[in-house]
Every structure is written in C-alpha cells, then in structure tokens.
Amino acid sequence: MQSDLSKTHHATISWNEQGLPISNQFDDVYFSKGGGLDETRHVFLQQNQLEKRFSRLKPRQSFVIAETGFGTGLNFLATCQLWNQVRQCNGNSQNSRLHYIAVEKYPLSLPDMQRAMSLWPELKPWADALLAHYTGLHLSGFQFFQFKDNIDLTLIIDDAIDGLRHLQQSEHTALSAANFAGVDAWFLDGFAPSKNPDMWQPALFETLANLSHTNTTLGTFTTAGVVKKGLTNSGFSISKNPGFGHKREQLSAQYVPQPKPSLDSFNLSSRRSEEPIPWPVDFVNRHRVECHEQLPARIAIIGAGVAGCHTAAALAKRGIRVTVFDREARCAQGASGNPQGIVYGKLSKDNDGLAQFNLASLLFAQQHYAPFFADPEIGQACGVVQLATAPAAQKQLPLLHELFAHAQNFMRFLDYDEMQAVTGISFRSTSDSSQDNQSKTGIYFPRLGWLAPPKVCEALLSHPLIEFCGNMSLDCLDYITEEDQWSLTFRSGKRAQFSHVVIANANDCRLLPQTSHLPCKPIRGQVSVSPTAIIPELKAVICGEGYIAPANALGQQTFGATFCQSNLSLECTSLDHQENLSHIKKAAKGLNNIDDEVLLTLSGRAALRCTTTDYLPIVGPAPNERDFCETFALLGKNAHCSIPKTGPYLPGLFINVGHGSRGLAYSPLSAQILAAQMCQTPLPVSQDIATALNPARFLIRDLIRNKR
Ligand code: SAM
Numbered sequence: 001m002q003s004d005l006s007k008t009h010h011a012t013i014s015w016n017e018q019g020l021p022i023s024n025q026f027d028d029v030y031f032s033k034g035g036g037l038d039e040t041r042h043v044f045l046q047q048n049q050l051e052k053r054f055s056r057l058k059p060r061q062s063f064v065i066a067e068t069g070f071g072t073g074l075n076f077l078a079t080c081q082l083w084n085q086v087r088q089c090n091g092n093s094q095n096s097r098l099h100y101i102a103v104e105k106y107p108l109s110l111p112d113m114q115r116a117m118s119l120w121p122e123l124k125p126w127a128d129a130l131l132a133h134y135t136g137l138h139l140s141g142f143q144f145f146q147f148k149d150n151i152d153l154t155l156i157i158d159d160a161i162d163g164l165r166h167l168q169q170s171e172h173t174a175l176s177a178a179n180f181a182g183v184d185a186w187f188l189d190g191f192a193p194s195k196n197p198d199m200w201q202p203a204l205f206e207t208l209a210n211l212s213h214t215n216t217t218l219g220t221f222t223t224a225g226v227v228k229k230g231l232t233n234s235g236f237s238i239s240k241n242p243g244f245g246h247k248r249e250q251l252s253a254q255y256v257p258q259p260k261p262s263l264d265s266f267n268l269s270s271r272r273s274e275e276p277i278p279w280p281v282d283f284v285n286r287h288r289v290e291c292h293e294q295l296p297a298r299i300a301i302i303g304a305g306v307a308g309c310h311t312a313a314a315l316a317k318r319g320i321r322v323t324v325f326d327r328e329a330r331c332a333q334g335a336s337g338n339p340q341g342i343v344y345g346k347l348s349k350d351n352d353g354l355a356q357f358n359l360a361s362l363l364f365a366q367q368h369y370a371p372f373f374a375d376p377e378i379g380q381a382c383g384v385v386q387l388a389t390a391p392a393a394q395k396q397l398p399l400l401h402e403l404f405a406h407a408q409n410f411m412r413f414l415d416y417d418e419m420q421a422v423t424g425i426s427f428r429s430t431s432d433s434s435q436d437n438q439s440k441t442g443i444y445f446p447r448l449g450w451l452a453p454p455k456v457c458e459a460l461l462s463h464p465l466i467e468f469c470g471n472m473s474l475d476c477l478d479y480i481t482e483e484d485q486w487s488l489t490f491r492s493g494k495r496a497q498f499s500h501v502v503i504a505n506a507n508d509c510r511l512l513p514q515t516s517h518l519p520c521k522p523i524r525g526q527v528s529v530s531p532t533a534i535i536p537e538l539k540a541v542i543c544g545e546g547y548i549a550p551a552n553a554l555g556q557q558t559f560g561a562t563f564c565q566s567n568l569s570l571e572c573t574s575l576d577h578q579e580n581l582s583h584i585k586k587a588a589k590g591l592n593n594i595d596d597e598v599l600l601t602l603s604g605r606a607a608l609r610c611t612t613t614d615y616l617p618i619v620g621p622a623p624n625e626r627d628f629c630e631t632f633a634l635l636g637k638n639a640h641c642s643i644p645k646t647g648p649y650l651p652g653l654f655i656n657v658g659h660g661s662r663g664l665a666y667s668p669l670s671a672q673i674l675a676a677q678m679c680q681t682p683l684p685v686s687q688d689i690a691t692a693l694n695p696a697r698f699l700i701r702d703l704i705r706n707k708r
Pocket of ligand 1: 029031068107158160161190196198
C-alpha cells in the first residue's frame with residue numbers, strides 16, 4: 001500500500017463539435033450529450049437520496065461521499081450546489097459537514113478543467129472556488145481542499161483500487177475497514193465497463209464494501225453484468241431503476257454488512273508474517289467516538305503556537321468547543337513568535353513519507369493561507385524563491401522539473417534573469433558563464449510568502465468556540481478512569497477536566513510522563529530584524545542557506561535563522577546576527593553589498609525549534625508507552641513477526657509537536673489530520689502518511705532495534 005510521489009498522466013482530451021470533452025485514453029464521453037448535469041442529478045444525487053439525507057443531518061454531523069473518477073468535477077460541483085440549497089433551506093447555522101472523496105487516475109490539466117467547468121454557468125461559484133486552488137498536478141497522492149459551507153474535498157490521484165485502499169485502517173486482512181466512520185454514499189462513476197475493464201475489477205467492489213457501513217448507498221449509471229455481479233458478490237443489494245435520457249436502466253445499491261475475519265483468529269508468532277502489525281490502528285479512540293453524533297464535547301489544547309492554534313481552529317470549525325492553554329500570557333511566544341516567518345517546505349523527488357507530506361502540506365498551506373495573505377498586517381503572498389545552488393539540490397532539479405512541470409500555479413523553475421524579475425535582486429555574478437546564467441537554479445512558489453506567526457495565531461484563536469487561557473503552565477495531566485476524563489493541574493493550582501487533550505507545547509512535551517518518550521530535540525534559532533528595510537527593493541522571499549523576507553507593513557525586514565544544538569539560551573548574540581547576515585549576502589549578488597553597519601541596528605529573537613529524528617512532525621494519538629512496549633515486544637526478535645494486536649493508545653490524548661522550522665507550512669495540514677482522527681472523518685492524507693506521523697513510530701523503531 002506504499003504510495004509513491006510518482007507521476008501519473010494527465011487526461012488526454014478531445015473536444016467534440018458540441019464542445020464536450022471526450023477521453024482519448026478511453027474513447028468515451030465524460031458526461032452525457034443530453035444534459036450532463038441532469039444526468040448527474042438523476043444517477044448519483046437522486047439514487048443516493050442526497051437531498052433527503054442532507055436535510056436530516058444533525059448539527060456537527062458529517063456526510064461522506066466517495067466517487068470513482070473525479071474527471072471534470074461535475075458530480076462534485078452538482079453535489080456542492082445541492083448541499084448549499086439544503087443548507088439554505090435549513091438555515092446555515094448548523095455545523096454539519098460534507099466530505100467528498102474522489103479518486104482519479106488521469107487528472108485533467110488546469111486548462112482542460114477550466115474549459116470543462118465553463119460549460120456549467122449555474123455551478124460557477126463552486127467551479128471558481130475549486131479552480132482557484134486546482135493545480136492540475138499529476139502526481140499520485142492525496143490533495144486536500146476546503147471550501148465554504150463546510151465542504152472538504154479529498155482528491156486522490158491514483159488508480160481507483162489503489163487509491164481507495166489508502167483510506168483503509170490497515171493492510172491487515174482483519175482491519176480493512178475505513179480509517180473513518182465509513183462512506184455514506186458512493187458515486188460509482190468511471191467510463192463504461194466495456195471501455196474501461198481494468199477499473200471494474202472484483203478488487204474494486206471489495207474495496208467499496210470494506211469502506212462501507214450499514215447505511216451506505218451507491219448509485220451508478222451502468223447495469224453491466226460485471227458491475228451487478230461485483231456489487232452483489234461484495235455484499236451490496238442492488239436495484240434497477242429507470243435510466244437517464246435514452247438509457248433504459250441504471251443501478252442503485254445498499255450495503256449489507258458482511259462477516260469479516262476477526263483479529264483474534266490470527267496467531268501471535270515470532271515467525272515471519274505477510275500480515276502487517278496493526279499498531280497504528282487506534283481502537284480505544286474509535287470506541288469513544290463510535291458514530292458521527294459522538295464528537296468530542298470539549299477539547300483542551302496545551303500550547304498556543306502555530307500547531308496548537310491551527311488545531312484549535314480546525315476543531316472549532318467542526319463545531320467543537322476548545323480551550324487553549326499556554327504558559328505565556330499571549331499566544332505565539334515560543335518558536336512561533338518571529339515577526340516574519342516563511343511558508344517553506346522542501347520538495348523532493350523521493351517517494352518517502354517526508355517528500356509526500358511536504359508536498360501535501362505546501363499545497364494545502366497555499367490555499368489555507370490565502371485569506372491571511374490578503375491582510376498586509378498579517379503577511380504577503382509575495383512568492384518564495386528557493387535557491388538550488390548546492391550540488392545536491394542542483395542534481396534534483398531536472399527530476400523535480402519533470403514531476404512538477406505542469407503545476408505552474410504552484411511552482412516554477414527560474415533562471416537568474418527570471419529570479420531577478422520576481423525578486424528585484426540581481427543573481428548574476430561577474431564570474432558566471434553565459435551557460436550558467438541560463439540554467440534554472442531557483443524554485444519559485446508564486447503563491448507562498450511570509451506571515452507574521454503571532455498574528456496568524458491571534459486570527460486563528462478569534463473564534464467564538466475557542467477560549468484562550470494564558471499564564472497557565474501545565475503541571476500534571478492525569479487520566480481519571482472512572483470518569484473517562486483528563487484532569488489538568490496547572491502550576492497556579494487551578495484544575496480543569498476535559499475528555500480530550502492535544503499536547504501541542506513543542507519541546508515541553510518531554511516534561512509530561514505521557515509524552516516524555518518522544519525523541520524531540522530543541523534546536524536554537526535566532527532571527528535578525530532590521531528596524532528599516534535594508535533591501536527595500538526586495539519583492540519576494542529568498543531562501544538559500546538563510547532566508548530574507550521583503551519588508552513588512554512597519555518597514556521591518558527579517559532574515560535568518562541560525563541552527564544551534566549546543567547553546568539553548570534565548571538571549572540574542574551579535575555572532576548570530578553576523579552569521580545571518582553572511583548567509584544572506586552569499587545568496588545573491590544583489591544582497592552581497594549590504595553594509596555591515598546594519599549589524600549595529602539589528603534586533604532579533606532567539607527561540608527553540610522542536611525537531612524530530614526523522615524530520616517529520618509528531619501528529620496523532622498518544623501511545624500508552626508501557627503497554628505498547630509489552631504488546632509489541634516480539635518485534636525485538638523479528639521485525640516481520642505476527643502480532644495481531646492494535647496499538648494501545650491513551651484514550652482521548654493526542655499530540656501535535658515536532659514541526660522544526662516548518663511550522664507554518666506543516667501546521668495547517670497537521671491540524672486537519674488531528675481533527676479528522678478525533679472526529680472519525682476522512683483524513684486529508686493517506687493512511688501511510690498518517691502512520692509516518694504517528695507518535696508511536698519511535699517506540700516501534702526502538703523495539704525493532706532492541707532499544708527497549
Ligand atoms: N465523475 C466525472 C465528472 O463528474 O466529470 C466524470 C467521470 S468520467 C466518465 C470517468 C473518469 O474516471 C475519468 O476521469 C477517468 O480518468 C477516470 N478513471 C478511469 N479509470 C480509472 C481508474 N482505474 N482509476 C481512477 N480513475 C479512473
């Protein structure tokens with residue numbers, strides 16, 4: 001189930017004389033010539049009785065639709081329209097949410113998507129919202145979008161069978177259910193089985209069944225024998241209904257839960273097993289939130305930096321009451337306190353969790369921060385140029401170029417002249433040969449930029465369901481079994497109780513017994529702040545060995561930052577200011593002649609980043625350290641042994657720390673992952689990525705290496 005940062009192909013489309021898209025890959029039409037929108041409503045919305053089901057949702061309840069073949073997004077847009085109409089009839093106040101999951105093997109390029117969507121003027125508001133953030137990126141993996149009216153879209157670029165499997169809790173035979181409460185309605189689209197036999201396989205129908213629950217329904221346009229047989233064999237009860245237009249019939253179906261093998265039928269054995277150990281599966285918390293209605297009532301978040309504040313906002317948006325505690329009087333006083341931070345993440349050609357998470361985070365951050373960037377007091381989407389001058393970075397460039405060439409509204413590759421045009425700074429050096437000048441040496445993210453993290457945090461906390469409590473230093477965290485509650489005791493002697501707690505206090509998590517095992521390491525970073533712009537002509541952020549941002553609304557310009565493990569003092573040093581200055585001077589010819597006199601005017605800020613050994617943040621449920629080590633002790637004998645046990649996690653305790661210097665980029669997506677895990681709704685990332693971020697990964701690695 002390993003997902004790759006690998007290239008798929010765009011849909012190759014011909015436009016017929018009526019202006020409708022035809023797939024060259026499948027030689028089939030995307031939608032009916034006789035009114036695609038009406039057909040969508042007839043086949044998918046009505047067969048799944050969506051109008052009635054949407055109108056019956058309780059406040060804070062979620063509804064999950066999953067589709068095979070996102071195509072032009074027509075089904076999605078029509079669903080958004082219906083969702084909006086039902087909300088307007090019922091009053092917009094309810095916090096119910098629509099989660100739409102779509103899998104697509106051949107995503108449309110941005111121009112094709114724009115052209116297809118222009119065919120539906122009445123869907124324009126939703127089409128525009130999607131097009132504003134649709135990159136046309138054709139790399140396998142999850143892309144996550146959020147729209148107004150509480151609509152979330154998870155677009156999985158992959159083959160339908162493989163992509164949908166990334167929504168399963170585990171590859172273990174006994175744990176193939178969804179890693180959320182399950183799909184409520186399926187839109188079984190995809191080209192006709194005769195034109196696309198590879199998709200309509202028994203494995204597809206099995207996967208649909210795995211991800212379904214008692215009330216799951218399904219609608220499809222086809223009545224082909226292979227579909228009827230596949231659905232029936234996997235536990236769906238099918239009905240034929242009158243088809244749309246000239247089509248005589250179509251199918252609807254209802255899932256009838258089937259008996260599944262239980263974990264107990266598997267043996268514990270030190271012998272090699274093909275079944276993975278389901279340690280990331282989190283049953284304790286699933287039991288506490290068995291159905292949509294039982295969302296956490298009140299959640300405490302410890303730590304009001306970007307990680308904690310984003311988590312609070314993500315939960316409040318789902319209608320959950322949150323209290324954020326911080327030992328400081330105000331939010332963002334730790335590593336999130338710099339006046340200008342960069343939304344920065346490093347793209348990589350690699351297929352690992354880090355590369356996938358970086359990409360997914362940056363894509364989501366780009367849309368999430370759009371309203372923040374619109375306020376010049378908070379930040380600026382001035383663009384970020386990442387220099388790839390080091391030999392290793394240079395080597396990656398052609399490969400990155402191949403992977404990302406089509407996603408121009410996400411990133412571009414620039415040569416020196418182009419970098420000068422976007423930054424206002426010269427990059428040529430007198431020794432450059434003409435060939436060097438033409439090579440692409442920078443990666444440019446046109447829609448990213450800098451943000452003032454304290455202002456971002458303040459904005460995130462200003463939600464009626466969020467209470468901020470400053471000057472509250474957490475002393476003890478105790479689980480009261482009889483009450484199924486966490487008791488929080490603060491240094492002041494104050495106490496509070498919550499059913500759920502999120503630890504988002506960076507390196508301080510090591511001070512709590514429940515999270516002291518996490519291998520977080522503080523790394524000191526000092527930024528330098530000039531009271532007046534030293535490079536007023538700078539138009540975009542430049543990131544090389546250090547970074548420099550364009551001046552903020554007050555005319556201040558921030559650059560930095562140092563990395564130091566040995567000195568953990570929060571005092572600024574002039575040596576560090578010198579280091580920051582020398583790094584930015586090296587970055588570009590136009591920065592080279594900054595006068596050293598500026599050193600006399602600089603102020604700055606030193607803080608401790610919270611870093612991890614594998615550079616990924618720690619996001620997810622908190623493991624019960626002792627029980628985990630006992631349960632999975634056999635791993636010390638054989639890393640591939642059979643342990644048919646799910647991970648013992650502490651009920652209702654979650655973690656969101658370890659963002660290093662990428663808190664601004666990583667926090668928005670991490671918060672969505674946590675909110676989804678706590679509310680049992682679809683994750684914005686694959687289960688593989690959720691596992692790569694799982695706080696228990698370090699215990700598992702230690703057990704394998706016999707370090708516990
Ligand atoms: N639902 C779409 C809409 O609203 O525009 C139309 C879907 S179109 C008829 C079928 C889609 O299924 C195409 O976009 C095609 O690329 C996609 N598809 C075909 N085979 C697939 C597969 N094996 N996995 C994922 N998507 C597939």
